Amino acid sequence: MIEKCISEIIDKHNQADFYLAIINALSKQLPREPKGKDWLYCPVCGADVLTDKYKFCPDCGQKIDWRCLEND
Numbered sequence: 852m853i854e855k856c857i858s859e860i861i862d863k864h865n866q867a868d869f870y871l872a873i874i875n876a877l878s879k880q881l882p883r884e885p886k887g888k889d890w891l892y893c894p895v896c897g898a899d900v901l902t903d904k905y906k907f908c909p910d911c912g913q914k915i916d917w918r919c920l921e922n923d
């Protein structure tokens with residue numbers, strides 16, 4: 852009985868991790884504006900390597916939305 856409960860908990864935990872990984876991956880496909888002013892950085896992981904206008908953060912894969920800078 853206890854073993855069944857434990858295995859169910861582990862299953863649910865693994866499923867949650869699985870869904871979180873999918874959600875995480877999908878959310879990075881939605882472009883997000885970089886943060887910072889003089890020094891731009893990734894809004895997700897804070898990597899300060901976005902000065903070359905990477906389409907995707909080289910650290911975490913977040914898609915970067917540069918439209919905010921095009922009208923300056």
Ligand SMILES: [Zn+2]
Nearest residue numbers: 893896908911
């Ligand atoms: Zn990043």
